[in-house]
Amino acid sequence: MGEGSTRLNVLIVGTGMYVCGRGTSTYGTVMPAVLQAAKAGLVGDVLVATRSGRSFEVFDEKWRAVERLIGHRASYRRFPDGDQRDPTAFRRAIAELGDPGAVVVVVPDDLHREVALPAIEAGKHALVVKPLAPTLDDALALVEAAKKRGVYGAVEFHKRFDLANLKMMEVLAKGEIGDPLFFHVEYSQRKVVPSQIFADWTAQTSIFQYLGVHYVDIIYFVTGARPTRLLAVGQKAWLAERGFPVHDAVEVLLEWEMPDRPRRFMSSFLVSWVDPEHSSAMSYQSIKVVGTKGRYESDQKQRGVEVVSDEGGIRNPNPYFCETYPVPGTGEYCFRGYGIDSVTTFLSDALDVATGRVSPEALEGRRPTFRDTLVSTAVVEAARLALQREGTWVTFGPDLRPRC
Numbered sequence: 001m002g003e004g005s006t007r008l009n010v011l012i013v014g015t016g017m018y019v020c021g022r023g024t025s026t027y028g029t030v031m032p033a034v035l036q037a038a039k040a041g042l043v044g045d046v047l048v049a050t051r052s053g054r055s056f057e058v059f060d061e062k063w064r065a066v067e068r069l070i071g072h073r074a075s076y077r078r079f080p081d082g083d084q085r086d087p088t089a090f091r092r093a094i095a096e097l098g099d100p101g102a103v104v105v106v107v108p109d110d111l112h113r114e115v116a117l118p119a120i121e122a123g124k125h126a127l128v129v130k131p132l133a134p135t136l137d138d139a140l141a142l143v144e145a146a147k148k149r150g151v152y153g154a155v156e157f158h159k160r161f162d163l164a165n166l167k168m169m170e171v172l173a174k175g176e177i178g179d180p181l182f183f184h185v186e187y188s189q190r191k192v193v194p195s196q197i198f199a200d201w202t203a204q205t206s207i208f209q210y211l212g213v214h215y216v217d218i219i220y221f222v223t224g225a226r227p228t229r230l231l232a233v234g235q236k237a238w239l240a241e242r243g244f245p246v247h248d249a250v251e252v253l254l255e256w257e258m259p260d261r262p263r264r265f266m267s268s269f270l271v272s273w274v275d276p277e278h279s280s281a282m283s284y285q286s287i288k289v290v291g292t293k294g295r296y297e298s299d300q301k302q303r304g305v306e307v308v309s310d311e312g313g314i315r316n317p318n319p320y321f322c323e324t325y326p327v328p329g330t331g332e333y334c335f336r337g338y339g340i341d342s343v344t345t346f347l348s349d350a351l352d353v354a355t356g357r358v359s360p361e362a363l364e365g366r367r368p369t370f371r372d373t374l375v376s377t378a379v380v381e382a383a384r385l386a387l388q389r390e391g392t393w394v395t396f397g398p399d400l401r402p403r404c
Contacts, residue, residue, distance in 0.1 A: 007044030008351040009098045010034055011124070013090045013115050014106030015048065015055045016197075018129060020062040023197040024282075029158075029322045030104055031059075032066050032335040033343035039072035042347055047097055049079040049090040069324060071332035090115055094122050100354030102347065104156075105129065108201035109209060113138040116153075120145045125152040125350035127343070131213045131380050132373050134205075136401060139377040143370045152353045152360040153370040157217045158342035160368055162320065164298045168289065169222040171296050178293030179258070180223060183267035185215040187285045190275045194239055194246065202239070206387070208232070208250045209380045212271040215287055216254070217368070217376040219267055225256035227379055228264065229395045230402075232386035238274045248274045252383055280306075280316045374400060 012019060012030060021028040037043040048059065056078055067073050079093040080086040094103065103119040105112060105128040112133050116126050120142065132155045133139040146153040159165055171177055189211065194202040198210075219225070231254075234247035249272035257264050275284060281301050288297040303318050317323060322339035326332075349367065352358040363369055382394045382402035394402045 006100060006351065006355055008042060008347055008354065009045040009047075009101045010043050010347065011047040011049060011090075011093050011097045011101065011103045011119075012106065013049045013093070013103060015050045015059040016106060019106050020059050022058050022062075023192070026322075027062050027066050027069075027335075029339040030106055030343055031063060032070075032322070033340045034104070034347070035063070035066050035072065035074060036070055036335055036340070037344055037347050038074050039070055042344070042351065045098060046074065046076040047079065047093045048076050049093040051087045051089070052085045053078065053080045053083045066335075069333040070335070071330065091118060094119050094124065097122075097124060099123070100351060101125070102127065102350040102354075104343070104346075108204055109134050110201070110204045113142060116142055117145055120149055120151055120153065123149055123151060125353060127154050127156055127346045127350075128370075129156045130217070130373075131155070131209060131377050132370055133377055134209065134384075135381050136374065136378050139370070139374055143374070146360070146370055150360065152350055152363065154346050154349070154363075155217075155368045155370065155373040155376075156342055156346070157214065157221075157368040157373065157376075158321075158339045159214050159218050160221055161338035161341045161345070162300070163338070164300060164320075165218050165222065165287075168218075168287075168296050168298060172222055172289070172291075176294065177289070177291035177296055179263050180265040180289050180291050182265055183215075183219050183287065183289045185212070185267065185269045185271075185285075185287050187211045187215060187269070187283065188249075188272040188275045189283050190277050190279055191238070191273070192277055193282075194244060194273045195242060199244075202244050202246055206234075206246060206250060206384065207248075207271045207273045208252060208269065208383050211273065211283075212250065212252060212269045212383070213376050213380055215269065216379045217373060218287070219256065220375045221368075223256065223265075224259045225265070226259065227375060227382070227396050227400075228255045228257050229393050230254045230379065230382045230386055231391075231393050232383045233390050234387050247387070248272055250383070250387065252386075254379065278313065280314045281318070283318075378402060 020031045079089040102125040234250040252269040285300040322337040324333040378400040
């Protein structure tokens with residue numbers, strides 16, 4: 001951006017794994033994307049809010065490391081300041097966030113409405129990590145608030161930016177494999193995620209709500225179909241034995257109806273978060289779709305890169321999500337990938353809305369807006385009901401509300 005150009009002021013609420021890589025050797029996704037956008041001139045002031053000031057010890061270490069990597073120094077304001085604990089610190093941060101401003105909400109699912117709503121009511125644009133909310137009522141409240149205030153709200157469904165999924169959309173749109181008959185998804189993560197990294201809020205979510213929702217959104221994104229009914233079962237073993245009253249694994253069968261013709265297809269989801277700690281990647285993930293004329297298969301763990309070392313063993317990094325890459329001739333690095341693209345696209349869109357270059361309505365159908373992600377929230381809520389009534393179909397009404 002040129003000299004004198006308006007920059008977007010950004011508040012990050014949360015300092016966990018997805019923000020800065022807490023509990024891992026990585027730097028997360030949100031913080032690197034914001035710092036890199038600041039270097040590019042897109043972002044101005046940065047504020048960070050968390051529940052405890054002690055969280056900034058890890059965050060600051062990661063922030064300084066990213067500064068050194070990308071060759072850009074920047075400051076950020078802390079809420080709360082000092083070591084005190086203050087679950088409402090984000091409210092003061094929202095009040096002090098200058099315009100144009102945007103809030104990136106990276107907190108446990110059950111707190112999304114509590115954090116995003118006051119930000120929206122204060123006239124700030126909002127990016128919320130998936131799912132938008134655990135219930136359709138909460139999600140609709142955020143949709144209506146954003147519409148009333150005239151701000152832009154989006155959900156950080158970064159898999160919409162993955163070229164493998166965009167290629168799947170193209171193959172389906174061109175009719176190359178005919179009408180879809182079924183999708184099959186497998187998605188799992190290591191035991192450290194629910195038992196350590198997310199231990200404080202594991203009991204408030206589920207593996208399907210946390211991971212499966214990504215591919216619910218992708219199926220909706222690439223087909224435009226609406227869910228019609230859902231069946232779910234799950235198993236409790238390893239986590240329950242360690243005091244976490246949640247499922248180790250969940251299996252969901254979800255039926256969809258195409259938007260433009262009376263054709264239905266099925267999708268199956270096998271999701272878990274008890275993979276071995278020494279698996280070669282944090283996430284195992286794959287999706288395939290079988291159609292009337294062919295199939296599309298995407299192994300989204302085996303991206304063709306393998307690193308083997310004495311100390312690290314074998315690992316399969318995903319070079320397309322959020323990785324560092326050298327900038328030749330500079331001694332610096334940059335972060336690239338669809339995770340970075342997701343956050344940066346929102347920041348750019350929010351600034352465009354704030355400066356009048358585009359309206360929130362113009363982004364409908366082009367981005368994972370609050371309204372466009374209601375389907376994923378409805379499915380999350382339906383899956384929770386189905387697990388409570390294991391073996392019973394849950395249907396969706398015309399208003400997407402799950403019904404037993």
